[in-house]
Amino acid sequence: ENEISFLTEIPKCEHHLHIEGTLEPKLLFELAEKNNINLPLNFPATHEELAASYNNFSNLQDFLDVYYIGCNVLINEDDFYQLTLEYLTKVSKQGLKHTEIFFDPQSHTSRNLSIDLVFNGIKKACDEIFVEFGITTKIIMCLLRHCSIDDCSATLDLAEHLIKDGKIHGLGLDSSEKPFPPELFEQVYLKAKQLNPELRLTAHAGEEGDSSYITNALNKLNVERIDHGVRSIEDPKVIERLANEKIMLSVCPLSNVVLRVVQDVSQLPIKKFLDANVPFSINSDDPAYFGGYILDNYLEVQRRFKLTKKDWAFIATNAILGSWCDEDRKTELL
Ligand code: ADE
Ligand code: ZN
Numbered sequence: 562e563n564e565i566s567f568l569t570e571i572p573k574c575e576h577h578l579h580i581e582g583t584l585e586p587k588l589l590f591e592l593a594e595k596n597n598i599n600l601p602l603n604f605p606a607t608h609e610e611l612a613a614s615y616n617n618f619s620n621l622q623d624f625l626d627v628y629y630i631g632c633n634v635l636i637n638e639d640d641f642y643q644l645t646l647e648y649l650t651k652v653s654k655q656g657l658k659h660t661e662i663f664f665d666p667q668s669h670t671s672r673n674l675s676i677d678l679v680f681n682g683i684k685k686a687c688d689e690i691f692v693e694f695g696i697t698t699k700i701i702m703c704l705l706r707h708c709s710i711d712d713c714s715a716t717l718d719l720a721e722h723l724i725k726d727g728k729i730h731g732l733g734l735d736s737s738e739k740p741f742p743p744e745l746f747e748q749v750y751l752k753a754k755q756l757n758p759e760l761r762l763t764a765h766a767g768e769e770g771d772s773s774y775i776t777n778a779l780n781k782l783n784v785e786r787i788d789h790g791v792r793s794i795e796d797p798k799v800i801e802r803l804a805n806e807k808i809m810l811s812v813c814p815l816s817n818v819v820l821r822v823v824q825d826v827s828q829l830p831i832k833k834f835l836d837a838n839v840p841f842s843i844n845s846d847d848p849a850y851f852g853g854y855i856l857d858n859y860l861e862v863q864r865r866f867k868l869t870k871k872d873w874a875f876i877a878t879n880a881i882l883g884s885w886c887d888e889d890r891k892t893e894l895l
Contacts, residue, residue, distance in 0.1 A: 564863060565860065567870075567873075568656075568856065568859045568860060568863060568873075569655060569656045569856060570656055571656055571859070571873060571877050572656060572658045572877060572881070572894055573655065573656050573657045573658060573855055573856075573859070573877070573880065574657075574658060574659040574660070574661075574842060574880040574881055574883075574884045574886075574894070575652070575657060575659070575660040575661065575842070575844050575845065575855050576660075576661045576763075576786070576788075576809070576811040576842050576844055576880070576883065576884065577661075577663070577788050577789075577811035577812075577813055577842075577844035577845070577846055578648075578660060578661070578662055578663060578844060578845055578846065578848070578855075579628075579663045579664070579665070579703070579735070579846065579847050580641075580644060580645055580648065580662050580663065580664050580683060581628065581631065581632050581635070581644075581664065581665060581668060581847075582628060582846060582847025582848065582849060582850055582851075583644060583645075583647065583648040583847070583848055583849050584631045584632075584634075584635070584644060584849050585608075585647070585849045586608035586609075586611040586612045586849070587608045588643070588644065588647065589608065589611065589631050589634055590607070590608050590611075592634040592635065592636070592640055593634045596634060596636045596637070596640070598633055598634045598636075600630065601630060604630065614627075615627075615819070615850050615851075615852070616819075618819055618820055618821070619821060620769070620820060620821055621737065621738060621768065621769050621820050622737055623820075624819070624820055624847070624850060625736060625737060627850070628847065628850065629668060632665070632668040632669065633672065635669065635674075635679075636674070637678070637682075638678045638679075638681050638682040638685075639682065640682065641678070641679050641681075641682025641683050641686075642682040642683070642685050642686050643686075644682075644683075644686075645662070645682065645683045645685075645686035645687065646686040646689065646690070648848075649686060649687070649690040649694075649696060649698075650690070651854055652696075652854055652855055652856075653690065653693075653694040653696060655854060655855055655856035656856065657696060657855055658695075658696060658697070658894055659696065659697045659698070659881075659884050659886050659890065659894065660696065660697075660698050660699075661698070661699045661700075661701055661730075661731070661884070661885060662683065662687070662698060662699070662700050662701065663701050663702075663703045663733055663735065664679060664680075664683060664700065664701075664702060664703070665702075665703050665705055665735065665736075666679065666702050666716050666719065666720060667704065667705045667708055667712065667713075667716050668705070670716065670719055676716075676719045676720055676723065677723075680700065680723055680728065680729070683700060684700065684728070687700070697886050697887075697890055699730040699731065699885050699886065700728070700729055700730060701729070701730060701731035701732065701733050701761070701763070702716075702720055702723075702724075702729050702731075702732060702733070703732075703733035703734060703735040703736075703765075704716060704717075704732070704733070704734050704735075704746065704749065705735065705736040706734055706735065706736045706737060706738065706741035706745070706746065706765075707736045707737045707740075707741060708736075710745065710746070710748070710749060713746065713749045714748075714749055714752060717749065717752055717753055717756065721756055724753065724756045724757050724760055725756055725757050727757065727759065729760075730760070730761060730885060731760060731761035731762065731763060731885060732750065732753045732760055732761070732762055732763070733762075733763045733764060733765065733788065734746055734763075734764035734765055734778075734782070735765045735788070738765060738766070738768055738769045738770045738774065739769050739770055742770065742773075742774055742777060743764055743766055743774055743777045743778040743781055743782050744777045744781045744782075746764075746781075746782060747781045747782060750762060750781075750782040750783065750784075754783070761785060761885050762782060762783055762784045762785055763784050763785065763786050763787070763788055763811075764778040764782055764784045764787065764788060765788040765789055766778040766784075766787050766788065766789065766790060767787065767789055767790040767791060767792035767793055768788075768789035768790075768791070768792070768817075768820075768822060769822065770792065771792055771795065772792050772793050772795050772796040772799045774792075775787055775790055775792070775793050775799055776796075776799060779802075779808065785808070786808055786809040786810070786811065786883060787803075787808060787809075787810050787811070788810075788811045789810070789811070789812065789813060789817075789822075790803075790810035790811075790812070790841075791810070791812060791817060791822065791823075791829060791830060793810065793839070794830040794833055794834075800833075800837050800839060801837075803837075803839045803840070804837050804838040804839050804840075807840055807882075808840070809840040809841060809842060809879060809880075809882075809883030810834070810839065810840070810841040810842075811841070811842050811844050812829070812831075812834075812841045812842065812843055812844065813843075813844045813845065813846035813851075813858070814826045814829060814843060814858050814861055814862055815845065815846075815848075815851045815852055815853050815857065815858050815861060816845070816846035816847065816851045817829060818851075819850070819851045819852065820851075825865070826861045826862060826864075826865040826866075827865040827866070829862075829865075831862060831865075831866050831868075832866060835868075835872055835875065840879035840882070840883055841876070841879065842876070842879065842880035842883060843855070843858050843859055843862055843876065843880070844858065845857070845858050878895065881894045881895055882895075
């Protein structure tokens, strides 16, 4: 009881949230019907069956195959608006103060949607929620690592105006990790930074890939933080570097269980990160698919680790310090 209200009240910042991963089964079917999208023949027939099928992912790719089908039902600006508004409305009740939202332009531009339509839908919801609840947001575009370098580069061209004027605040890298190591994207990251030197950089690394993915993301892509990064624990040198250079990991506990990175949350190196002074935040990744939003992830960490108030203060403070919000917002949250 007390613990739940304590964890609800802690000011939370989210840094690892794919907006397409907030598509609840119910909304997926509603939008498919509204937009006349034919789902694959072997797709579950109801939202209940779809939700039940999410227990059976055996790895990241298995999940991504379903996630990309879900993306196809998003067609109009209003669909992206509704999706984002539903996410932000939910987390407004969970003590969320600031969130950095990923979107995957290529999942939509490949279907001939314009990047502006997608961006504007997301942004409209963010602006409304700021007025209503004071929650601040930043929007980060992610490149899909299973797409060609040319396609990624062309996607930067499509986003050029949004990157140049700072509406897109950061660049990330997601999708199938293992066959596509970070160093493949060195030139693409360089090009993005040239469009706007203030663009913030991150990348998924060390979810399924080993700790060399983390090192190469830092060395070749010049990222400032690492999404997931839990396999850093396999290399003491990497752990030492993350602590010394204050590189934050955006850890996603429930995601790691559902995608079988670990068997249960107790196997995550949360205590080791705390002991080693590695900054990390706790995030939901794709909450509609992984069984919980940000507070659910906090609660599961607490259920498994029984952290002290001091530990939680360390986590909450690092999540604020690692945020890409404006400096005065940081001060306000600290
Ligand atoms: N796209 C959406 N969620 C992802 C994850 N957890 N890892 C890689 N790509 C993703
Ligand atoms: Zn992710």
